Amino acid sequence: MPSTRRPDILPLLASVALTIALSAPLAAQRPSKSTKAVPTIQAAAFPDGWPVQMRRPAVIDQHAMVVSNSKLASQAGEEIMKRGGNAVDAAVATGFALAVTYPFAGNIGGGGFMVIRMADGRAAAIDYREVAPLAATRDMYLDANGKLTNKSLVGALAVGVPGAVAGMAQALKEYGTMSLHDVMQPAIRLASQGFAVDSALYRSLNGSKRKLMQFAGSKVFYTNGNAPAPGTILKQPDLARTLTLIANEGPKAFYEGPIADQLVAEMKRDGGIITKQDLAQYKAITRKPIVGTYRGYTLYTMPPSSSGGITMLETLNQLETFPKMPAFGSARYEHLLAETFRRAFVDRNEKLADPAFVKVPVDELTSKAYARKLASTIDPNHATPSPTFNAAAEPMHTTHYSVVDAKGDAVATTTTLNSGYGSGTFVDGAGFFLNDEMDDFAAQPGKPNQFGLVQGDANAIQPGKRMLSAMSPTIVLDRNGKLLMVVGAAGGPTIITAVTEVILNVLDQHMSLADAMYAPRMHEQAWPDVLTYEQNGLSKATMDSLTAMGYVLKPTRGLANVNAILRGPKGWEGVVEPRSTGGAVGY
Ligand code: DON
Numbered sequence: 001m002p003s004t005r006r007p008d009i010l011p012l013l014a015s016v017a018l019t020i021a022l023s024a025p026l027a028a029q030r031p032s033k034s035t036k037a038v039p040t041i042q043a044a045a046f047p048d049g050w051p052v053q054m055r056r057p058a059v060i061d062q063h064a065m066v067v068s069n070s071k072l073a074s075q076a077g078e079e080i081m082k083r084g085g086n087a088v089d090a091a092v093a094t095g096f097a098l099a100v101t102y103p104f105a106g107n108i109g110g111g112g113f114m115v116i117r118m119a120d121g122r123a124a125a126i127d128y129r130e131v132a133p134l135a136a137t138r139d140m141y142l143d144a145n146g147k148l149t150n151k152s153l154v155g156a157l158a159v160g161v162p163g164a165v166a167g168m169a170q171a172l173k174e175y176g177t178m179s180l181h182d183v184m185q186p187a188i189r190l191a192s193q194g195f196a197v198d199s200a201l202y203r204s205l206n207g208s209k210r211k212l213m214q215f216a217g218s219k220v221f222y223t224n225g226n227a228p229a230p231g232t233i234l235k236q237p238d239l240a241r242t243l244t245l246i247a248n249e250g251p252k253a254f255y256e257g258p259i260a261d262q263l264v265a266e267m268k269r270d271g272g273i274i275t276k277q278d279l280a281q282y283k284a285i286t287r288k289p290i291v292g293t294y295r296g297y298t299l300y301t302m303p304p305s306s307s308g309g310i311t312m313l314e315t316l317n318q319l320e321t322f323p324k325m326p327a328f329g330s331a332r333y334e335h336l337l338a339e340t341f342r343r344a345f346v347d348r349n350e351k352l353a354d355p356a357f358v359k360v361p362v363d364e365l366t367s368k369a370y371a372r373k374l375a376s377t378i379d380p381n382h383a384t385p386s387p388t389f390n391a392a393a394e395p396m397h398t399t400h401y402s403v404v405d406a407k408g409d410a411v412a413t414t415t416t417l418n419s420g421y422g423s424g425t426f427v428d429g430a431g432f433f434l435n436d437e438m439d440d441f442a443a444q445p446g447k448p449n450q451f452g453l454v455q456g457d458a459n460a461i462q463p464g465k466r467m468l469s470a471m472s473p474t475i476v477l478d479r480n481g482k483l484l485m486v487v488g489a490a491g492g493p494t495i496i497t498a499v500t501e502v503i504l505n506v507l508d509q510h511m512s513l514a515d516a517m518y519a520p521r522m523h524e525q526a527w528p529d530v531l532t533y534e535q536n537g538l539s540k541a542t543m544d545s546l547t548a549m550g551y552v553l554k555p556t557r558g559l560a561n562v563n564a565i566l567r568g569p570k571g572w573e574g575v576v577e578p579r580s581t582g583g584a585v586g587y
Contacts, residue, residue, distance in 0.1 A: 044515040049536040055518040058573035061586025065572040067563040068401035071583025073097035076186035087405035088175040096187035105399035110435040111163035112415030115473040119408035125289040128167020129466040130160025130437040135273040141443040156272025158423040158436035165254040167284040184247040194235035200581040217426030238431030262430040298477040307352040308472025314344035317371030325508040331545030338524040345526040353458035354466040383550035386529040398490035412473030440467035451492035454527040491560030498560030513566040521559040
């Protein structure tokens with residue numbers, strides 16, 4: 001795997017300690033009834049070797065907060081709220097700014113999901129996932145011998161019809177208060193006047209050089225053959241022009257106007273199949289969020305075409321059948337998480353897909369009764385094996401941002417190009433990268449994709465279909481129905497597990513948000529049948545117990561990239577992913 005795809009993660013060094021014994025059988029019982037509206041905060045303990053220097057304190061502010069993977073983009077959101085905009089106005093401003101300052105994942109050439117919950121109780125889930133082009137075929141990524149090629153990953157054939165511009169404009173129209181023109185001004189300014197490249201952007205561009213030099217973006221990001229050194233002012237005049245067109249003329253400029261022409265011309269140059277008809281037909285969809293409960297807290301999260309909400313709720317509903325969660329980091333805890341995630345991922349990979357093409361049993365999968373049935377199959381002392389598919393999961397890139405305004409409106413948005421810088425394809429003259437989201441389909445059902453995800457026919461390629469996602473933007477209310485948390489992540493399937501774990505760390509383990517984000521993570525996705533954990537994040541005793549229970553443990557350098565906001569005792573707490581870069585900005 002080329003290092004170009006590695007997310008920015010601090011190396012996790014040093015040794016492990018802390019021993020928590022495996023005890024007490026797991027029994028499916030009714031949850032205990034707690035009456036506290038918000039979780040109390042307690043000190044958290046992690047293994048000795050867990051790197052202290054990684055921990056990030058929360059930024060705390062009274063009125064409003066934006067947390068994203070780029071401080072400049074968070075500031076764009078803050079600027080809009082200070083000018084009277086609400087959380088949706090700010091989220092759209094941040095989204096467009098990320099396309100300028102965080103081209104790794106921020107985008108107008110990709111897609112995403114936005115979960116909105118207004119302080120007055122209205123809620124929506126905007127689905128602006130890419131769709132397969134009309135000329136797409138089920139086997140388009142197989143060679144003459146039926147072997148899977150890498151064309152779903154790199155180059156113009158990998159590109160799904162982008163949804164970002166339509167989705168952000170739709171969210172703004174339905175829930176915002178300002179014009180597209182006004183909320184896009186910070187992004188336009190950043191593109192036209194430029195901004196100082198920081199070391200994270202330099203490292204990222206430098207790492208992706210081999211892939212990106214093949215495409216037109218080389219003229220923007222490697223002007224003299226190299227990535228811009230930290231401190232260089234990076235201006236993107238083509239992108240500024242594109243953004244200005246969208247700001248002045250609306251999404252039509254992108255889907256039917258001059259930008260559509262440029263995009264289709266790029267397709268033709270590089271063997272892509274997106275046509276003007278594909279672009280003109282693209283529609284973002286406003287859906288009802290999936291609403292569920294966990295021990296009295298309420299969650300608003302993303303329905304299909306993302307698998308995130310269902311898989312998360314299925315896991316939480318199973319966990320809720322256990323009256324008390326075991327101690328964080330104990331073998332019992334990891335076992336419970338692994339087994340509940342495993343069961344939820346089996347359903348995910350077999351049953352979930354674009355609801356316009358496949359009937360998804362949402363109510364059944366998210367019901368408490370179904371969860372009780374699933375949880376009753378967990379063996380308290382042994383791992384339940386999944387069929388083995390041994391493909392390596394590879395880290396890619398997406399980005400999540402969370403926004404809260406002074407009224408308590410909340411927005412959780414996750415947006416992606418899929419791989420870092422997407423397919424690498426860059427719309428010449430228009431200044432932006434295009435996604436490689438087609439790889440999220442089961443390009444060959446039964447065979448793993450780049451995340452090692454093994455998926456079935458339900459998610460096979462069909463023209464006009466949305467590829468199944470794992471993105472899980474989520475809003476949590478406290479036991480009195482008041483906004484408590486806004487959270488989401490990047491990281492392919494590890495999005496689902498990491499978002500669930502951060503929520504559990506706060507609600508069950510009583511961690512502060514800073515600790516909940518800093519805490520070591522694990523991941524289980526049924527296939528391949530391995531329990532992935534962050535290096536030095538599990539004690540030796542826990543690892544020994546898990547191995548004895550039948551788990552195959554696989555260390556990794558870092559799992560997912562979460563950005564979250566929590567209502568704490570002193571105000572809104574914003575915490576940027578400690579394993580990555582970004583900024584929490586509030587006032
Ligand atoms: O939609 C999905 O599930 C993937 N395209 C997300 C990719 C991703 O999170 C990569 N990021 N680190």
